[in-house]
Amino acid sequence: MAIFSRFVPDSLSSGPVRSRLRDRLTEAGGLGLWSLALCFAIALWSYDPRDPSANTSSAQPPANLLGRPGAYIADFMLQNFGIVDVLAIFCLLAWGWRLIRHHGLTSALLRFIALVCGLPVIAADIAAVPLLLPALHAPLWPTQAGPGGAVGLSVAHMSIQAATVFVGRGGPLVVWLLGLVLGGLLLLLALALSLSEWRGIGRGIRVLLRQPMVLAIWLRRVTGDRAQARDMPNTVPYPDMSQRVRPTASPASGVRHDTAEASPFQTPLADTGSRVMQADPDVSTGQPSMPGTGIMPVTDPKTAVAAVPKSMPAPVKKPETVVRPAALGSRKADGGKPAQVSLQTSWMHPPGMDEEITQPLLTGGSTPASDRLPWHEETEGQEAAPIIPSLPDDLPAAAKEPARPNLLSRFFSGTNRAAEEPATGGPDYAPATPVAPTEDAYTPPPQPEWQFPPLSLLKPPPSAEATKPTEELLHANATQLVTVLSEYGVQGEIVAYHAGPVVTLYELQPAPGIRAARVIGLADDVARSLSVLSVRIATVPGRNVIGIEVPNTRRETVYFSELLMDPQWAHSRARLNLALGKDIAGESVYSDLAAMPHLLIAGTTGSGKSVGVNSMILSLLYRLSPEQCRLILIDPKILELSIYEGIPHLMTPVVTEPAKAVAALKWAVREMDRRYRAMAHLQVRNIASYNERVAEARARGEIVTRRVQTGYDPETGKPTFEEQQLALDSLPYLVIVVDEMADLMIVAGKEIEALLQRLAQKARAAGIHLILATQRPSVDVITGTIKANFPTRISFQVISKFDSRTILGEQGAEQLLGRGDMLFMQAGGRITRVHGPFVDDNEVEAVVAFLRTQGEPIYDDDVISPQEEDSSGKPFAAPAGGGEEDGLFAQAVEVVAREGKASTSFIQRHLSIGYNRAAKIIEQMEKEGLVSEANHVGRREVLMRRPTEDE
Numbered sequence: 001m002a003i004f005s006r007f008v009p010d011s012l013s014s015g016p017v018r019s020r021l022r023d024r025l026t027e028a029g030g031l032g033l034w035s036l037a038l039c040f041a042i043a044l045w046s047y048d049p050r051d052p053s054a055n056t057s058s059a060q061p062p063a064n065l066l067g068r069p070g071a072y073i074a075d076f077m078l079q080n081f082g083i084v085d086v087l088a089i090f091c092l093l094a095w096g097w098r099l100i101r102h103h104g105l106t107s108a109l110l111r112f113i114a115l116v117c118g119l120p121v122i123a124a125d126i127a128a129v130p131l132l133l134p135a136l137h138a139p140l141w142p143t144q145a146g147p148g149g150a151v152g153l154s155v156a157h158m159s160i161q162a163a164t165v166f167v168g169r170g171g172p173l174v175v176w177l178l179g180l181v182l183g184g185l186l187l188l189l190a191l192a193l194s195l196s197e198w199r200g201i202g203r204g205i206r207v208l209l210r211q212p213m214v215l216a217i218w219l220r221r222v223t224g225d226r227a228q229a230r231d232m233p234n235t236v237p238y239p240d241m242s243q244r245v246r247p248t249a250s251p252a253s254g255v256r257h258d259t260a261e262a263s264p265f266q267t268p269l270a271d272t273g274s275r276v277m278q279a280d281p282d283v284s285t286g287q288p289s290m291p292g293t294g295i296m297p298v299t300d301p302k303t304a305v306a307a308v309p310k311s312m313p314a315p316v317k318k319p320e321t322v323v324r325p326a327a328l329g330s331r332k333a334d335g336g337k338p339a340q341v342s343l344q345t346s347w348m349h350p351p352g353m354d355e356e357i358t359q360p361l362l363t364g365g366s367t368p369a370s371d372r373l374p375w376h377e378e379t380e381g382q383e384a385a386p387i388i389p390s391l392p393d394d395l396p397a398a399a400k401e402p403a404r405p406n407l408l409s410r411f412f413s414g415t416n417r418a419a420e421e422p423a424t425g426g427p428d429y430a431p432a433t434p435v436a437p438t439e440d441a442y443t444p445p446p447q448p449e450w451q452f453p454p455l456s457l458l459k460p461p462p463s464a465e466a467t468k469p470t471e472e473l474l475h476a477n478a479t480q481l482v483t484v485l486s487e488y489g490v491q492g493e494i495v496a497y498h499a500g501p502v503v504t505l506y507e508l509q510p511a512p513g514i515r516a517a518r519v520i521g522l523a524d525d526v527a528r529s530l531s532v533l534s535v536r537i538a539t540v541p542g543r544n545v546i547g548i549e550v551p552n553t554r555r556e557t558v559y560f561s562e563l564l565m566d567p568q569w570a571h572s573r574a575r576l577n578l579a580l581g582k583d584i585a586g587e588s589v590y591s592d593l594a595a596m597p598h599l600l601i602a603g604t605t606g607s608g609k610s611v612g613v614n615s616m617i618l619s620l621l622y623r624l625s626p627e628q629c630r631l632i633l634i635d636p637k638i639l640e641l642s643i644y645e646g647i648p649h650l651m652t653p654v655v656t657e658p659a660k661a662v663a664a665l666k667w668a669v670r671e672m673d674r675r676y677r678a679m680a681h682l683q684v685r686n687i688a689s690y691n692e693r694v695a696e697a698r699a700r701g702e703i704v705t706r707r708v709q710t711g712y713d714p715e716t717g718k719p720t721f722e723e724q725q726l727a728l729d730s731l732p733y734l735v736i737v738v739d740e741m742a743d744l745m746i747v748a749g750k751e752i753e754a755l756l757q758r759l760a761q762k763a764r765a766a767g768i769h770l771i772l773a774t775q776r777p778s779v780d781v782i783t784g785t786i787k788a789n790f791p792t793r794i795s796f797q798v799i800s801k802f803d804s805r806t807i808l809g810e811q812g813a814e815q816l817l818g819r820g821d822m823l824f825m826q827a828g829g830r831i832t833r834v835h836g837p838f839v840d841d842n843e844v845e846a847v848v849a850f851l852r853t854q855g856e857p858i859y860d861d862d863v864i865s866p867q868e869e870d871s872s873g874k875p876f877a878a879p880a881g882g883g884e885e886d887g888l889f890a891q892a893v894e895v896v897a898r899e900g901k902a903s904t905s906f907i908q909r910h911l912s913i914g915y916n917r918a919a920k921i922i923e924q925m926e927k928e929g930l931v932s933e934a935n936h937v938g939r940r941e942v943l944m945r946r947p948t949e950d951e
């Protein structure tokens with residue numbers, strides 16, 4: 001290699017010496033590359049996510065075979081590139097091979113660049129597989145980013161998003177195939193192998209592939225020989241098995257005892273010590289221990305103790321205790337769980353949240369029944385969790401800690417960290433939700449033809465970073481807080497502190513006689529003393545402490561995708577579940593709009609209101625098909641919600657004119673009344689029961705009719721009735737989102753107020769829900785009437801205490817940090833601080849593009865057309881509804897004129913239309929003077945001329 005000749009001194013420049021030296025240096029270079037590849041391989045093989053690294057802070061000595069540097073290197077490689085690191089190792093081996101064989105490494109720089117460019121491409125292709133085919137995910141992969149690593153995942157997400165937006169639904173697959181070709185070519189270029197070397201590799205692979213067959217033939221021959229030997233007595237005597245002691249377990253008693261049973265094929269063992277115990281089945285489960293993982297299933301203290309090397313001190317025998325690992329995602333606060341962090345952690349089950357829940361809207365296909373319970377009911381599932389006897393407390397730490405399995409054994413043996421956790425003697429609750437998210441859980445089957453947007457359209461959360469304040473800082477802040485408060489005459493002590501993603505909560509226990517209001521009033525002074533932007537101080541409901549929320553120096557962003565990956569989201573039975581964000585403890589917060597039943601949002605400009613509204617709309621789009629939920633988006637600001645234009649969920653194009661918005665609200669009131677009537681006919685009390693009843697009737701082929709009075713018999717004077725068939729269409733939920741309410745209030749304050757009041761009071765049962773947002777939480781916008789009818793409210797950061805009081809009834813929202821930081825007040829007044837998720841426009845665009853590919857919206861022109869009374873002035877105006885309605889009206893006129901009869905039921909029968917439309921048509925005829933008013937017996941005269949035979 002030319003590179004090495006530079007290092008050769010001139011004195012050694014004589015031909016043969018120089019050439020030999022160059023050869024040796026080249027070989028050394030090749031060996032160096034091989035050594036590097038070996039180091040990488042060892043570091044990766046013995047990777048353990050618990051080792052100290054740039055992502056994990058741990059006081060434990062690293063388990064990596066290459067120590068701390070190995071742990072750091074392996075973590076960096078796996079976190080960023082995943083399994084693709086193996087290709088880099090192959091490249092190093094190939095380069096080394098060429099150098100050692102003196103084949104040279106031409107264009108070394110080009111090969112290196114090809115490798116550097118090829119790795120992210122291949123990593124992205126690997127990361128994209130589970131995004132495109134959720135069934136092919138790798139839940140046991142030890143890093144959060146998955147087998148493609150963080151780099152691969154980011155590139156995959158960006159490419160899929162771009163491909164969906166620019167190409168459409170098939171785009172991601174095309175990009176994936178292109179990536180595969182490009183990655184393959186770059187890898188070929190990087191490997192730098194000649195054709196003959198590739199042939200050699202091919203031959204090697206063929207030989208390797210033949211090995212299993214060769215082995216099988218050899219084994220058959222050997223076992224055949226043994227069988228022959230067994231058939232021939234006294235040829236080769238087996239050791240006397242009756243002398244061999246093999247401990248086994250009695251499944252019933254769980255007690256170990258010795259037995260003389262042994263398989264004649266069992267390998268004779270030199271002693272029956274710990275090796276025998278490792279090879280034995282687990283006494284409690286009957287399952288074998290996990291060979292290769294190094295994890296010994298601990299069954300009872302005696303077994304565990306026996307497994308401990310003899311040099312360790314013998315433990316004191318203790319009665320066996322039993323711990324149950326909590327169900328994943330459980331929030332039940334129990335003795336083992338540290339104090340809850342939220343000021344409002346008592347919010348576990350908001351009133352009315354689960355009323356009327358009949359079946360989950362969203363369940364994963366293979367989710368066990370217990371998993372489908374809503375999160376606040378998961379305690380039952382917990383009961384069913386397997387019982388694992390705990391280790392005695394005084395067992396040496398080394399015996400308690402399970403051996404750390406290496407990367408591949410962990411991946412293939414079906415064990416993961418979550419499964420190992422209970423054995424480490426950690427807290428007996430599952431702290432987070434380490435279950436790898438599966439997109440299966442997000443695609444419920446009610447509308448098989450409808451595809452829910454994949455999670456890959458959203459930005460993934462970055463890999464975990466240590467952003468929380470250190471223990472020392474928290475302690476120092478707590479001490480400083482006590483000092484600052486005592487300077488203002490408030491005595492007390494900080495009894496606990498909890499760091500969350502955005503703020504840290506310090507719990508102050510005030511001295512007797514200190515009023516909470518006095519401490520709350522010191523918020524600004526405390527913020528100044530701690531040199532932070534703002535501090536929120538509030539009482540903790542149900543506890544004798546005052547919560548002081550201090551912003552963290554580094555703030556974590558909550559990603560929308562995180563909230564949808566949380567199993568709570570998939571398991572929730574809420575029908576209109578909204579992903580609101582994370583509470584100050586970092587727990588995901590969701591709330592059911594159906595239970596709220598309407599939501600009022602306020603916040604100053606730039607506080608994160610629009611992003612919040614977007615995340616709410618996306619929550620609905622990720623769970624409900626257009627047949628389950630329709631939207632009316634009212635956006636007087638024009639730009640905020642127009643991004644959703646054209647999605648099939650829309651009832652009408654995004655409404656931007658205040659006059660049309662008023663019409664839409666009026667339509668919503670009419671629709672509410674219509675739904676009430678439909679529910680009354682089926683004798684049900686809410687939309688969920690109505691849809692169930694309709695589904696049942698449809699399934700049974702039932703015809704549901706109602707009896708309506710059509711008039712009076714002219715002879716007897718008695719009322720006449722007829723049976724009318726009811727249309728069995730299920731009703732979708734209807735969510736009306738108003739992005740800036742103040743604009744509407746300016747145009748038609750009183751009218752809007754009255755409409756909102758009517759909707760707010762009655763619309764819940766009819767499945768109509770409102771989300772109203774405003775920048776101006778002043779009393780002229782959020783009037784007393786609106787406040788009284790919207791008990792569920794969210795306040796993002798506001799400018800003043802007064803605004804905070806207007807929206808929440810108490811101060812505190814002015815001390816929020818902006819950018820999605822909010823106070824969520826549920827019906828009943830309990831307030832929770834929530835950090836809203838961040839959704840950027842690209843994500844929304846990608847989801848919208850995906851939904852648009854599935855169909856056009858079916859708009860209802862009635863929604864924004866003026867009401868009947870408005871159009872009544874027009875002479876001979878046909879009923880609103882466009883061409884089809886006009887045609888119907890003309891047909892009806894013709895039938896009435898021909899038959900000389902005019903009644904709603906008559907038109908219904910002849911035109912096969914519903915009662916409402918027929919009634920509208922007959923009213924229209926009356927207005928146009930074609931038929932008379934109904935007389936005292938409900939009959940109408942036909943005023944138009946009958947067509948003659950000739951006509």
Ligand SMILES: Nc1ncnc2c1ncn2[C@@H]1O[C@H](COP(=O)(O)OP(=O)(O)OP(=O)(O)O)[C@@H](O)[C@H]1O
Nearest residue numbers: 604605606607608609610611775819820836837838
């Ligand atoms: N949850 C969040 N996390 C991080 N940043 C956020 C979050 N929400 C909003 N932001 C940031 O705050 C900026 C303003 O947000 P947004 O546009 O939603 O405010 P707004 O209250 O709707 O303002 P306006 O009323 O003027 O439209 C965004 O551009 C974004 O950068």
